[in-house]
Amino acid sequence: MHTLRVELGERAYPIIIGERLLSDAGLLRPHLDQPRVAIVTNTTVAALYLPQLGETLRASGVEAISIVLEDGERYKDWTTLNSIYDALLEHRCERRTTLIALGGGVIGDLAGFAAATYMRGIPFIQIPTTLLAQVDSSVGGKTGINHPLGKNMIGAFYQPRLVLADSAVLASLPQRELSAGLAEVIKHGLIRDDGFVLWLEENVEKLLACDSNAMAHAIRRCCEIKAAVVAEDEREVGVRALLNFGHTFGHAIESGLGYGKWLHGEAVAAGMVMAADLSQRMGLIAQADAKRVVKLLKRARLPTAQPGIEAARLLELMAVDKKTEAGRLHFVLLDRIGAASVRADVPSKLLLQVLEASSGE
């Protein structure tokens, strides 16, 4: 078991990483204001882990109510959010009742936004059950829902009290979900740590096989990187934007396909290939570097080309993304493998070349 801290002053919190944490009755109780929690999860995760978490909570004298949602990105909307509020009100959850998100990124985002806005904010704990959520979305306080015109358009920055990353639960992940998580793992290396990229190139097969030592190392390194970036820039006015590498393209792919067709990590993988291609066309990295990105993603069994959405449509979708300023699109580009920066000076011609080439590979 290993504990990291996200250093955010009065909003600081620990990330506990380890195996079989879900059965550890001593871990949660010290972080609760009252012996009562509401667990938000989905049908898939509930079948696997809800009884276990419920039992652990009962063993430490905590009453738990469960709110079980449908599984899938397409449920990350107003209607589902409202069903969480309704359940919290029906069960008379109070300002000091803790809301626990038990699930992947969609559950974390939805439950986190519900916690941020129910009675103007109640305590919140993340128990991520996918690799993507453990290495990325559960850390840093981004919460929200999708709007028909754009992904994560409605939301809040709201930090959890605790993140509990139990690597034992990853054994039940479908291959496709594991690979989607690896997309965000690779992202952390590409933008911030070339040594970690080298390590990934040596260990990607171990991660695909869910080797517990390799997995523990990857989760810890990603959480360290993310915690440091978030501590430096909680509300994304600077360096935190680098974590969006591949996401402007990726969000457009997800919107263009309709939420839920591709997993978020899959869209981000194709988006990172496009961002690397753009970095190369901007003269920032060599063609060999862009190819190295593609190769690593391929080995992680991720898509490296977008699914044939027209360039004009992608442009339109990117224009409503949050990463615009004074009408100009911003892009996170690679300066080299292991370092990135935000650029607002991308010539339209190069962008169009990238979009047109993006479904061809």
Added chain:
Amino acid sequence: MHTLRVELGERAYPIIIGERLLSDAGLLRPHLDQPRVAIVTNTTVAALYLPQLGETLRASGVEAISIVLEDGERYKDWTTLNSIYDALLEHRCERRTTLIALGGGVIGDLAGFAAATYMRGIPFIQIPTTLLAQVDSSVGGKTGINHPLGKNMIGAFYQPRLVLADSAVLASLPQRELSAGLAEVIKHGLIRDDGFVLWLEENVEKLLACDSNAMAHAIRRCCEIKAAVVAEDEREVGVRALLNFGHTFGHAIESGLGYGKWLHGEAVAAGMVMAADLSQRMGLIAQADAKRVVKLLKRARLPTAQPGIEAARLLELMAVDKKTEAGRLHFVLLDRIGAASVRADVPSKLLLQVLEASSGE
């Protein structure tokens, strides 16, 4: 013109109080990140002040889009909130576009919650146009919407960048709205400043006549009290709860009647009478003090009895209010005129007596 500051560290902001501020082109521009704003208002206020504010903004080189909502508490809901998001997205408002609330408490709460959650938070300015909003709801960062099961159940703490209280706009307020504002003015005195209560007892007719010197004094004193309380306890874990004096009863009255039948300030007035009655039955204040509260509210042309809702129904409505903890209702009670405290030890019998007596007066 007078400027106060709400001291909240990195979230500190000024409240500017004065006459004809809406026409002062120099006031807003320094608080904007980009020369573009979205004004959220309602049909009533738009007819009176939107052209003037738009002209002032244009004169300082700022582009303004307008989002004009229906007027009334019953529109403080999901549907209206969504219409704000839709308009912001359609107009491609960005993370640095400032949202301006031009209106009363409903507009401030709705627009503030939209600003808190659009793209996880955009800059926000309050231009309150009712007395209630100028002395209370525009200061302190409470934002939110109603849920069918309770008032302000969904919301966020989100501080504005600036509050601009232009007392000239109060001249257009209907008498009933002015009185509703006086309920919150009187509340500030009752919980915190017996000298101000004496002043109100001497000046209530001047305030009803919208005398500009008296009004300026009342707005300033209320903003001073509220700013000090909020600076001490932004997220209402302690002293800020005192500002809810009369509100647990008042919210139950509003819910019981259906939102919008009574104005918020009217329900709070009847609620303060009930809270004063409870304070007296608890032996905290003398009967003469409770009568003094009733008399001042009557002189301000406010209701001092609730409109005949059954005691059992009021109890039920209070039980889902936010001010419960471990299942127990909390009440803000008067220790004397000018001082209040939160009590969780109210015997059910006394509470029932208050509820049963409350529609009799």
